[in-house]
Amino acid sequence: IRLAQFSPLLLPHPFITLWGGALIRASFLIFFAFTYPGSLPWMRSFEGLQSVGVLCLHFPVYISLLWALGQSTVDELWGWHSWERVLQGYVVTVVAWLYWSRYVSSWLTRTPSQKPEVDTSTPLKRLLGYMRPYVGRFVAVLVLVFLSSYGEMAMPQYTGRVADWIQNEEAPDAFTEAITMMTLMTVVSAVLEFVCDLMYNVTMSLIHTAVQGAVFQAVLKQEIAFFDAAKTGELVSRITTDTNDMSEALSEKLSLLMWYTARFGFLVFFMVRQSWKMTLLTCMGLPIIWVIPKLTGHFHQTIAVKVQESLAKANQVATETFSNMKTVRSFANEDGETERYRRQMEDTYALNKKESAAYAASTWANSMTTLALKLCILYYGGTLVTRGAVSSGDLVSFVLYELQFASSVEAVMRYYPEVKKAIGASQKIFEYLDRKPQLPPDGKLEPENLKGHIKFKNVTFSYSGKTDDKNLVLKDVSLEVKPGQITALVGLNRSGKSTCVKLLERFYQPQSGEILLDGQPLQSYKDQYLHDKIAVVSQDCVLFARSVRENIKYGCEDISDEKMYRAAELASAHEFIMELSKGYDTDAGEKGGQVSGGQKQRISIARALIRKPKILILDTATSDLDTENEHRVYQALLKETAAENCSVLLIPNKMSAAEKANHIVVLNNGMVVEEGSHDELMKKDGLYAELVDKQNMSFQRNKEEEGNDIQ
Numbered sequence: 001i002r003l004a005q006f007s008p009l010l011l012p013h014p015f016i017t018l019w020g021g022a023l024i025r026a027s028f029l030i031f032f033a034f035t036y037p038g039s040l041p042w043m044r045s046f047e048g049l050q051s052v053g054v055l056c057l058h059f060p061v062y063i064s065l066l067w068a069l070g071q072s073t074v075d076e077l078w079g080w081h082s083w084e085r086v087l088q089g090y091v092v093t094v095v096a097w098l099y100w101s102r103y104v105s106s107w108l109t110r111t112p113s114q115k116p117e118v119d120t121s122t123p124l125k126r127l128l129g130y131m132r133p134y135v136g137r138f139v140a141v142l143v144l145v146f147l148s149s150y151g152e153m154a155m156p157q158y159t160g161r162v163a164d165w166i167q168n169e170e171a172p173d174a175f176t177e178a179i180t181m182m183t184l185m186t187v188v189s190a191v192l193e194f195v196c197d198l199m200y201n202v203t204m205s206l207i208h209t210a211v212q213g214a215v216f217q218a219v220l221k222q223e224i225a226f227f228d229a230a231k232t233g234e235l236v237s238r239i240t241t242d243t244n245d246m247s248e249a250l251s252e253k254l255s256l257l258m259w260y261t262a263r264f265g266f267l268v269f270f271m272v273r274q275s276w277k278m279t280l281l282t283c284m285g286l287p288i289i290w291v292i293p294k295l296t297g298h299f300h301q302t303i304a305v306k307v308q309e310s311l312a313k314a315n316q317v318a319t320e321t322f323s324n325m326k327t328v329r330s331f332a333n334e335d336g337e338t339e340r341y342r343r344q345m346e347d348t349y350a351l352n353k354k355e356s357a358a359y360a361a362s363t364w365a366n367s368m369t370t371l372a373l374k375l376c377i378l379y380y381g382g383t384l385v386t387r388g389a390v391s392s393g394d395l396v397s398f399v400l401y402e403l404q405f406a407s408s409v410e411a412v413m414r415y416y417p418e419v420k421k422a423i424g425a426s427q428k429i430f431e432y433l434d435r436k437p438q439l440p441p442d443g444k445l446e447p448e449n450l451k452g453h454i455k456f457k458n459v460t461f462s463y464s465g466k467t468d469d470k471n472l473v474l475k476d477v478s479l480e481v482k483p484g485q486i487t488a489l490v491g492l493n494r495s496g497k498s499t500c501v502k503l504l505e506r507f508y509q510p511q512s513g514e515i516l517l518d519g520q521p522l523q524s525y526k527d528q529y530l531h532d533k534i535a536v537v538s539q540d541c542v543l544f545a546r547s548v549r550e551n552i553k554y555g556c557e558d559i560s561d562e563k564m565y566r567a568a569e570l571a572s573a574h575e576f577i578m579e580l581s582k583g584y585d586t587d588a589g590e591k592g593g594q595v596s597g598g599q600k601q602r603i604s605i606a607r608a609l610i611r612k613p614k615i616l617i618l619d620t621a622t623s624d625l626d627t628e629n630e631h632r633v634y635q636a637l638l639k640e641t642a643a644e645n646c647s648v649l650l651i652p653n654k655m656s657a658a659e660k661a662n663h664i665v666v667l668n669n670g671m672v673v674e675e676g677s678h679d680e681l682m683k684k685d686g687l688y689a690e691l692v693d694k695q696n697m698s699f700q701r702n703k704e705e706e707g708n709d710i711q
């Protein structure tokens, strides 16, 4: 090419030499890539050909462009073949390859069907909904971020001016002016940053509290089957951990993202203003300073994982030896085990050495690449200063901008996906907010006078929703609880007694048949009204970790203490409550753990009675009440309910309690098998009589055993 340049024929046509040389070079490279047996496969690939294209053609293209734009091309045209330019060609190719392979090609090959990993648009809209009331604050925050980031530019800007002043010492005021402005802007920027951070974090906490409250409320509105299926831990974590994670990510990471984006914008603006050529050089260098530390860092991480694995193996040897010490001792193999442990530790040591070297290499590569970019900028900037294109102060400012620039770009690239992920993860929280409870719409009925007449008409129900015989818990059940009467529901365990109660409480809906209250379908009554009128003492009476007073007045806090004492007396609870350390103010403990099972039950009976219900359901089938207390409680209750003309559905623990009922319904395997009064059913000699006999026999046996014990 050099010879060609001096040939008289080509001398007046430098462009022909330029393009001819480039094409010959490209042809040679491609020819060798395909024919030379030792060439690597990637050289023959599309990427390889692209690299050859950039390597050989970027100079002709660049110079032709300069010529087309009317710029001077003399320097470039006659200097493109120098060693410096050859080296520059390779650097350009590497940078182009990095940009292409890491950013452009992955962007180009993304087909529209490839959805982004997380859908952030929906949760983002929801989050913005929560932010709407504070829109003024967010605008203020953005303005503050903008102003404060602008203020941060003062330091590099005025340092450059100071440098100019030192060199020229022309205007004596310039130095003091620069220093004053620098101090003023930096202080104002710091104050603005403080105000902004404070305002932002307070607002985000408000939003966090609002979201948490809304999720809690949404969860409470769900149907009971939802709580049967969901794990409590998961629900709590959704309300606390997930909302915390989201708000932390948004408070911390979004704020950082905002700061760095604003800083990045200002830096680009100021850098381009200072010198667009140096800015371009900086941008070209960025992929190199990211990629090399990433590669070395990856190598370091791989070894670090191996070190961890090796350490875990050493621990395993130690654990195994210590836990099987008797075997080790009986074979007198202490030395063998020590040797095994030592060998393992030697492996770890060898890996540790590699890890240290890899760590040092990755730190070194990190600083070297950053240093190299800075040197390049300084060198290039220096040539621009000598040419008089920029002042030395501009170069100082630029280098200071550049210091912040790389870290800002890195931070934006790191925080943006993290914020996106956090917004995507908040989808989980909104799932609960969006979930429509699978409940029939609330009824409207709330009659002043309720008789309390319950009728189950051919009710069929299964918890799973499947209606095959195996899944059905209630099969075509028809029964009646007459106003002012006591109806007992008896049967073997798992016959479906409690399920009837749950249906009455409207926790679940029957698959077929209907439940009528005073002749109207149960679901036509208002939910609040229904729960005021029907009081249930269930088997698993749960107390809250609050005072006994709060437990009894649960859901009706306005009721007077006198009424509470009366309810407690009726439930035979007053006496023992008064004996507790703080009486009614004693804490019941977690799940009522501070009081015994029987006491818990009596407190929950008081809780039911305080509402003066029209229908009382006593499900004490597996009750913790002892016989004497059960008898006392029943007596009092029956007296009270008779006075109040209250309907009672009794699921007794002992068959003897059912005797006094006006009507007895016997359930077996989800079906009503018998009904009538105690005497009628005894005469029938069916399942009821069998249950009564069984209980009497076990009662007799217990008595005999007690007698034997005494003897």
Ligand SMILES: Nc1ncnc2c1ncn2[C@@H]1O[C@H](COP(=O)(O)OP(=O)(O)OP(=O)(O)O)[C@@H](O)[C@H]1O
Pocket (backbone or CB within 6 Å): 228, 463, 464, 473, 491, 492, 493, 494, 495, 496, 497, 498, 499, 500, 539, 621, 622
């Ligand atoms: N939440 C639920 N989800 C699924 N199945 C349930 C649920 N609650 C109860 N069951 C099932 O329904 C059937 C009837 O249970 P239920 O508690 O109504 O009987 P029970 O007669 O009250 O029994 P016990 O006297 O033992 O309390 C049982 O087989 C039980 O396993």
